[in-house]
Amino acid sequence: MTEEPYIVFGSPIIGSEEISSVVKTLETCWIGTGPRVHEFQRAFAEYTGAQHALATASCTAALHLAMVASGVGHGDEVITTPMTFCATANAIVHTGATPVFADCRRDTMNIDPAAVEAAITPRTRAIVPVHFAGRPVDMDAISAIAKKHGLLVIEDAAHAIETVYHGRKAGTLGDIGCFSFYVTKNMTTGEGGMVTTNDAELARKIQIYGLHGLSADAWSRFSDKGYKHYEVVFPGFKYNLTDMAASLGLVQLPKLREWLVRREEIWARYDAAFADLPVTLPAPPEPNTVHARHLYTLLVRDDAPVGRDQFLAEMHKRRIGTGVHYRALHVQPYYRERFGFRPEDFPNAHFIGERTVSIPLTPKLSDRDVERVIVAVREILGGGSSR
Ligand SMILES: *Cc1c(COP(=O)(O)O)cnc(C)c1O
Numbered sequence: 001m002t003e004e005p006y007i008v009f010g011s012p013i014i015g016s017e018e019i020s021s022v023v024k025t026l027e028t029c030w031i032g033t034g035p036r037v038h039e040f041q042r043a044f045a046e047y048t049g050a051q052h053a054l055a056t057a058s059c060t061a062a063l064h065l066a067m068v069a070s071g072v073g074h075g076d077e078v079i080t081t082p083m084t085f086c087a088t089a090n091a092i093v094h095t096g097a098t099p100v101f102a103d104c105r106r107d108t109m110n111i112d113p114a115a116v117e118a119a120i121t122p123r124t125r126a127i128v129p130v131h132f133a134g135r136p137v138d139m140d141a142i143s144a145i146a147k148k149h150g151l152l153v154i155e156d157a158a159h160a161i162e163t164v165y166h167g168r169k170a171g172t173l174g175d176i177g178c179f180s181f182y183v184t185k186n187m188t189t190g191e192g193g194m195v196t197t198n199d200a201e202l203a204r205k206i207q208i209y210g211l212h213g214l215s216a217d218a219w220s221r222f223s224d225k226g227y228k229h230y231e232v233v234f235p236g237f238k239y240n241l242t243d244m245a246a247s248l249g250l251v252q253l254p255k256l257r258e259w260l261v262r263r264e265e266i267w268a269r270y271d272a273a274f275a276d277l278p279v280t281l282p283a284p285p286e287p288n289t290v291h292a293r294h295l296y297t298l299l300v301r302d303d304a305p306v307g308r309d310q311f312l313a314e315m316h317k318r319r320i321g322t323g324v325h326y327r328a329l330h331v332q333p334y335y336r337e338r339f340g341f342r343p344e345d346f347p348n349a350h351f352i353g354e355r356t357v358s359i360p361l362t363p364k365l366s367d368r369d370v371e372r373v374i375v376a377v378r379e380i381l382g383g384g385s386s387r
Pocket of ligand 1: 084
């Protein structure tokens with residue numbers, strides 16, 4: 001029997017449209033930040049309903065820019081969840097502010113508004129909720145807390161491109177939204193990100209700070225309208241997206257709808273196939289929301305025949321890639337040592353971090369791939385093959 005192909009976790013769909021779009025951009029010789037980025041920004045603003053969308057090199061850059069442009073810095077505290085990718089909290093550290101964790105809920109894995117409220121001090125400046133796995137945070141509660149205490153809300157919408165909460169898209173629910181187009185995300189530009197906001201002044205700052213702090217961007221500087229001097233108005237960053245990357249994004253954006261439908265299909269098959277196993281399945285989506293289905297996360301229960309790490313190894317043996325989203329941030333060495341956290345400080349994040357595993361969910365999976373994943377999970381967790 002020939003060996004089964006490896007199912008790569010989070011592998012993107014890159015088809016002929018993507019390839020020819022990038023090639024066309026290359027042929028124009030305008031491969032830096034130019035017309036394709038502007039087009040992508042307009043398309044993304046339209047997609048989310050935000051008034052302004054500004055492309056960045058990554059979501060990490062987007063988060064950092066969003067905070068710096070909002071004036072977050074030394075002496076400030078920013079509240080976020082320990083159940084997130086390290087970039088969320090790292091970006092806070094890079095502004096000079098102090099990250100303050102508020103525990104997540106066990107069921108939704110999203111930040112708990114009651115824990116946010118309890119973490120507020122006179123130094124709190126902002127809240128960075130993360131729409132975990134594509135499930136919207138309870139934004140009514142977060143917005144109410146922010147309003148009461150005069151805080152900024154910066155959404156980490158890296159998992160949440162398609163997420164809708166009470167009729168509004170993620171990224172438009174707070175003051176600023178930050179998106180990721182990293183390879184494994186719901187759409188990709190290779191590396192890339194986007195900031196969304198309805199605040200014109202913030203948008204202007206984000207645009208300037210994201211390209212060295214120059215008063216005019218490279219596109220208008222090097223256009224055929226003649227040379228124009230630039231002014232340095234801020235010690236900014238090199239956080240711009242390229243036209244090559246934007247040309248990928250422009251053809252992926254219209255496919256999001258169809259890809260979400262496919263992931264919903266795979267999700268439903270997993271839910272049905274694993275219902276009798278010693279695992280905790282993802283909670284059903286809340287009413288009046290769209291879950292972006294970025295990650296299908298299983299918690300391997302303590303009564304399962306294998307632990308989480310052994311489960312990961314067994315999946316690999318069956319040539320199936322998995323992910324862990326995430327081991328809680330407060331137990332990572334930097335955060336643990338710098339802030340003196342103990343695992344039990346955020347017990348829900350720690351509990352999830354020790355048991356969670358993400359199995360393949362990309363729309364690239366064939367029905368046969370999905371079946372292979374199901375058979376493997378059932379075999380490893382003692383569910384047998386009969387269903
Ligand atoms: C992927 C991710 C990021 C960082 O995105 P990049 O585009 O890789 O910088 C930030 N936050 C969360 C929750 C993520 O999953």
